[in-house]
Amino acid sequence: MLSSAIPKRLVVSFVLVGLVSLFMTSFAGLTSERVSAQATGTSLKGLNFGSTITVQAGDVIVVTADPIDENGDVNTALANVTYTWTATCGSLSSTSTSSPSSTFTVASGGSCTGAITVTSTQGGGGETHPTTGTLSMTVNVNALAAADPVPTYTDPSPVPEIVPDGLTADDVAVIIPSAGGSFTEMDGTASIAGPAGAVANGTAAAVGIVSVATSGLPSPPAAAAEGASSGTFTFGSSAINVQWYDATGAAQATYSLNKPAEICLPFTQDDLNGAAGGPDGLDVWRHNGTEWVSLNATANVGSGTVCGNSSGFSSFALGLDVAAPGAATGDSSSGAGDVSLPGTGGYSPTATTLMLLLMAGVALVVTGSITAKRVLWARDLS
Secondary structure, eight states, X not given: OHHHHSOHHHHHHHHHHHHHHHHHXXXXXXXXXXXXXOOOOOSEEEEEOOSEEEEETTOEEEEEOEEEETTSOBOTTOTXXXXXXXXXXXXXXXXXXXXXXXXXXXXXXXXXXXXXXXXXXXXXXXXXXXXXXXXXXXXXXXXXXXXXXXXXXOOOSSOOOOOOTTOOGGGOEEEBTTTBEEEEOTTSOOEEEEOTTSSOTXXXXXXXXXXXXXXXXXXXXXXXXXXXXXXXXXXXXXXXXXXXXXXXXXXXXXXXXXXXEEEEEEOOHHHHHHSTTGGXXXXXXXXXSSSEEEOOOEEETTTTEEEEEEEEOSEEEEEEXXXXXXXXTTOOSSOOOOOOOOOOOOXXXXXXXXXXXXXHHHHHHHHHHHHHHHHHHHHHHO
């Protein structure tokens, strides 16, 4: 019989689903109304305006007033309203607008204190606000920071040809104040590049690079027993001494620059394989006479060099990072990165969506009702 073919539990489910659908449709409609609600007034009854604004000389900003309607709402869509503007310490794109905003270009000079004023009038017998005078916003303009003066460099005249004893002109590069200079190791790729202003005005110096064996250099520091970094390195395939000479060609035991020079050392595939972290584990280290100091260098895999900056000079070595204490072989030195949940912005259903939900709810309720009647009819026949 029909009563045994259609369980009561199924009938109740149809009805409940239909009712839930109708409830959700009604709730969504209410939410949609709240989201899309706008001020509905038509009459200008007030005007609000900011009191103070601080800007930078040369800024371009949009200033806005808030018109108030008869319902006490901010209503920027009021019809037939004219806003009249004035300004000092800058200029306005328009002194009369139909919308409650105007573009203000701040004067590009020094500091200034001025004002922006606004009044509003609604045509057709409407009101004027403020009823007397104007609303005024104080404008504080900060002057632009003074630009750094363009440096001037003075080269010695004439620029000396510096050739140290026992060397040729190809073994060194002359560094001058106006242009700096650079040198690449003979038959190698290690290099040094000094910027303009690295040496003092009126002077010149020469620099040369000589490759050295790491066996003759001080040992790297001992590895840390704990922490996020080992704090040490192993020697890579390249190490150099950077030697400076004065204008007479005399070797300098110590030498410092006014601006750092870039030191670049070559690396090999074996260096990459041996550094914890791969390219990020390659660095240039300088021994300052007491200890090894990292230059926080950056590797360029394309050129096969790792480069860092230094103002002091002595011995430099390619260093291969050692894995942090307790790090397993093959561990990456970089984190997995931040994980962010997707954004969940507000949602307002369209009229079509609401109609479909309503129709689905009605259909489910009707289906449940018809099914219930059939069950009752079948029960009466039995």
